[in-house]
Amino acid sequence: MTHLAAHLPADFPAAVDRILQSPGRLIVSGIGKSGHIGNKIAATLASTGTPSHFVHAAEASHGDMGMITRADICLLISNSGETVELRDMVYHTQRFSIPMMAISSAPESTLMQAADFRLTLPHQPEACPIGKAPTTSTTMTLALGDALAVALMEQRGFLAEDFSVFHPGGKLGAQMRKVAELMRGGNALPVLDRSADMSEVLLTMTSKGFGIAILVQDGRVAGVITDGDLRRNMDGLMARSPAKIANPSPVTVRPDLLAAEALALLNTHKIGALLVIDAEDRPIGVLHLHDLLRAGVM
Template sequence: MTAARPDPAPDTGLDTAPDTGDDTGDDIAILKAARRTLRIEAEALTALSDDLPADFAGAVHAIRAARGRAIVAGIGKSGHVARKIAATLASTGTPALFVHPTEASHGDLGMIGADDIVVLISNSGETAELGDILAYCRRFDIPLIGISRDPRSTLMAAARWRLTLPPTPEACPMGMAPTTSTTAALALGDALAVALMELRGFTRETYATFHPGGKLGAQLARVEKLMHGGDRLPAVGADTPMAEVLLTMTSKGFGIAAVIGADGRLAGVITDGDLRRHMAGLLDRRAGEIAHHDPVTVPPAMLAVEALSLLHDHRVSALIVTDPEGRPVGILHVHDLLRAGVV
């Protein structure tokens, strides 16, 4: 029995030959297309920046004033842009949610509340799938922000705040694939998010609340979360014999000892470098004689990334953490920052 031959692939008119990578002419054309695309999209963003929609500030105030969430929706490529805008808003202090227009027509309209504000994105402004959300917003008087390239479209006619994109050409050579238009919509969403951040007084500390995981979370962690305190602190008195100081430094394993004065405040630190500089008669001396008395310290509330910068700038491997009165409460080692993913 003869095996059936698979049907040939359909002829799409595209060149599907494998790329050998040795055609210089093709490489030149590739780079030319890339530069043209980036130039066209950059010009669109410049045009948008130079002539921001008249309703932009009003839209920002409206989103901030909403007692509910910013509901962002779009279909196709605009849907992908809407998802990203919703995610950026949510991660920067503005409660936001993406709603898929098709799913909205099948029950998800219930996700849009009376206290919400809706942001709809459609390049043409005539996307049929947005119709049910438009009707829902009109019926329940839910405020609507429209993002579109056509100010005379159905979407923009229904919107209370109209964010019109500049009429710049798509980077696609046929002018059909959403390229420049999606870049402009995405950038406009970022502009909304950043303007809201500044209006709210959003800080790095607030950002850390929304980003507790990953490298961002690690960099925004505070020293007190990573430091070693209590019995792990290599603390000695100013009168401690150097033989005992060496034992403390060895047992704690940080390569440093915090020298504590009679008042409980940090009087200085002893590092491996200090030991090498005082090798002669070292064991006959006391901690206060060997310590350098102007060490770099950090407060518990300092961001980990700022502490990392101090370690780098002063070329040290550990920092003593002190309270506002100058009393040592912990120690932070560069290895702690490495383990936490700050570096």
């Protein structure tokens, strides 16, 4: 991979620019191991903001060519550059003036000579003992596809928020959700005025079940009391002023924080809940560790 990074194809920047300008999709195709790699490249591109679709080279010759429009760009993959099954796709791109990119380690091959953009892989021996099985070549192709996806992400300004749109499922999708989606607010908030006495604090903490009480003054957060604060002040607890044992600078987050980032804060500060506030430091929600567990973030 170091060798590939040092010998990035000369047409790489132009290929990125052309894909960015395209009103359609990037159609990826190949056969055999190149097809498997191409399928993954298309999936990565599609999930990172570049509309892409994989078309099986053999199936293309039997009707699937109709999946390719004149607004698209084709990316054909063949290590040898002489894959027979790609012939019809090459003719199709030429017939309808569809831009064609090719990935191959053979710059003088038929495929590369027909390509508008040539993404030539540096020639390196296959890693298998007999030097025949696609190993090094497929790994480099995959890496080049990932490099394309990353370059396009950077050029598009693709953000974590955009990424979450395409990854709603599984643990990754859960981690990309916002705190606002998982927090609990409204009547569930354990909020008390800063002047409240200790009996009110205990009743609120017990009834709300977060293990914290939020003290407010003029609607803004004035401090937070946790179960730990109560245990540390057990001696004469009922006679103590809640405001005096509260933490005046609790860990707070905004509702647009990612769930994964919220989990990192909980772990870093070794706490069980986060106070969610608005731009004016008013409490609007509480995100508990259990909320993240239920959502599948952990």
